[in-house]
Amino acid sequence: MKTIDKKTVEKVAHLARLKLDDKELELYSGQLASILLYISKLNEIDTANVIPTSHALATLKNVFRKDCLKRSLTPDEALENAPSKEGDFFKVPQIIEGK
Amino acid sequence: MRYETVIGLEVHLQLATKTKAFCGCSTKFGQRPNSQVCPVCLGFPGSLPSLNEEAFRFAIKVALALNCRIQAIVKFDRKNYYYPDLPKNFQISQYDMPLSYNGFVDIAVDGANKRIRVKRVHMEEDAGKLMHPEGEDYSLVDYNRGGMPLLEIVTEPDMSSPREAYDYLTKLKAILEYLKVSDCDMEKGSLRCDANVSIRPEGETKLGTKVELKNMNSFKGVRNALEYEVKRQDSVLEDGGKLVQETRLWDADKGITTSMRTKEEAEDYRYFPEPDLVPFVVEKEEIERIRKTLPELPEAKAARFKAAFGLSDYDAGVLTSQVDLADYFEECVKLYPNAKTVANWLMGDVMATVNEKNIDMSELALAPAAFTGLLKMIDSKAISGKMAKEVLAEAIETRIAPEEIVQKKGLSQISDAGAIESVVQGVLKKEAKTVSDYKSGKKAAFAFLVGQVMKETKGKANPAVVNEILKKSLGE
Ligand SMILES: [Zn+2]
Numbered sequence: 001m002k003t004i005d006k007k008t009v010e011k012v013a014h015l016a017r018l019k020l021d022d023k024e025l026e027l028y029s030g031q032l033a034s035i036l037l038y039i040s041k042l043n044e045i046d047t048a049n050v051i052p053t054s055h056a057l058a059t060l061k062n063v064f065r066k067d068c069l070k071r072s073l074t075p076d077e078a079l080e081n082a083p084s085k086e087g088d089f090f091k092v093p094q095i096i097e098g099k
Numbered sequence: 100m101r102y103e104t105v106i107g108l109e110v111h112l113q114l115a116t117k118t119k120a121f122c123g124c125s126t127k128f129g130q131r132p133n134s135q136v137c138p139v140c141l142g143f144p145g146s147l148p149s150l151n152e153e154a155f156r157f158a159i160k161v162a163l164a165l166n167c168r169i170q171a172i173v174k175f176d177r178k179n180y181y182y183p184d185l186p187k188n189f190q191i192s193q194y195d196m197p198l199s200y201n202g203f204v205d206i207a208v209d210g211a212n213k214r215i216r217v218k219r220v221h222m223e224e225d226a227g228k229l230m231h232p233e234g235e236d237y238s239l240v241d242y243n244r245g246g247m248p249l250l251e252i253v254t255e256p257d258m259s260s261p262r263e264a265y266d267y268l269t270k271l272k273a274i275l276e277y278l279k280v281s282d283c284d285m286e287k288g289s290l291r292c293d294a295n296v297s298i299r300p301e302g303e304t305k306l307g308t309k310v311e312l313k314n315m316n317s318f319k320g321v322r323n324a325l326e327y328e329v330k331r332q333d334s335v336l337e338d339g340g341k342l343v344q345e346t347r348l349w350d351a352d353k354g355i356t357t358s359m360r361t362k363e364e365a366e367d368y369r370y371f372p373e374p375d376l377v378p379f380v381v382e383k384e385e386i387e388r389i390r391k392t393l394p395e396l397p398e399a400k401a402a403r404f405k406a407a408f409g410l411s412d413y414d415a416g417v418l419t420s421q422v423d424l425a426d427y428f429e430e431c432v433k434l435y436p437n438a439k440t441v442a443n444w445l446m447g448d449v450m451a452t453v454n455e456k457n458i459d460m461s462e463l464a465l466a467p468a469a470f471t472g473l474l475k476m477i478d479s480k481a482i483s484g485k486m487a488k489e490v491l492a493e494a495i496e497t498r499i500a501p502e503e504i505v506q507k508k509g510l511s512q513i514s515d516a517g518a519i520e521s522v523v524q525g526v527l528k529k530e531a532k533t534v535s536d537y538k539s540g541k542k543a544a545f546a547f548l549v550g551q552v553m554k555e556t557k558g559k560a561n562p563a564v565v566n567e568i569l570k571k572s573l574g575e
Pocket of ligand 1: 119122123124135136137138139140141246
């Protein structure tokens, strides 16, 4: 198991839009590395014939909802807690292009 | 060097359910911004998604119609990225266990069948809509579209020309329309298409550098964008340059593609299973039950049209290319048995008008009974074919029944021999000089006499009857 390095933590932090300074990067790299090491113990188990578990409630399946309308929020209700709004819209910093 | 083109397409289809994929908000188009939102689709803490049964059924229908295999265990995953059109900061999608995979769509290429493999069809939710007010330093978000049920239909890179891509899209759209699972309206964005295109030296098996094309809002746009892009890539390589893997946007007005700002790092969506949704297991019996509800699809319908009505490959293909057109044709044939005549008129004047007005067959204000009534009037010689074309155009324009137009305008063709006879006699008397010219061998004079009769009757005389009576009167 490859341990996590500072560069990986930096990248993940960027993807999660977290700003970490050098000291924090150092701290979290160490902590995350030890967490991953601990978790990697699971790799010792032979799971070749085990169906992957995608959900904790292994016995529960096929939970559907009927295609029936429910009351939505009004624009006023929806925007009530928005930090910034304009008319019926949420207002956000300008987005240029690309995701 | 000669290059060959490799194209793969990715289509997003909005499913026409009443409510969103994971909550009970309405999917209606064009409503007041942020009026179709709730704690679930706004991603409020503590809210939980729950899958729309109808959306899932629609998805399986599409998968089956595209000859896909259905996954034994269907699970959902979170695709993580930060963008304000996504209130949860992740999109519920499917990663390693998509709803279905390994399907195909057949298209005709130079008269032969070509199989375009469908790699996967998976379900996901749509994102909200961003607006960028001119000259301002902020953007506005409307989440009405956020959480709408989408299907992503991905092909293998099996198309080798923009034309094939266009034909695949046309065929795919026809199938989707037959299934009635989406309104397939590109203008409203319920059907969207992105394309991957690369070129490689002929005979090479490795794929070239792939460019992703976005922002095409019609099938013609897709074809034009691909044509432009193939030429661009060709000239870059011919000039000894190197292609970069990138996303390019189609500019329909300028007819060019431009590079989207390149990202510093590769996309990293950190997919992981969506813990708020349990897995879905589709039993074989359920799949078979849904399969039985599939309608007759374009290929099957075309084959039946050929067998039952003696239509050509081409006619059957055109008439079944849209479900509304096919249904209309069948309605007409019930009322008027000459299928070939119906086909010719539908594919000619009717389709021309529909295309010109940019409407759907379903919006055509001309009931099959009214349309076939017009055809019957031609048969009974009440009107000429030429008049019928005019009446048809007017009927579609004014929504007045063809019979009524003919009556009101006094358009009825004069086929009554007695009535024509008397006009002919009048003309012969008036044009005694022409008559003697004709009799002394000037054959061209005959056409002049026909013209005079037509003029007298304001063009309403049946030309065949006029010809016959004139010949008789002139002693032929
Ligand atoms: Zn909602």
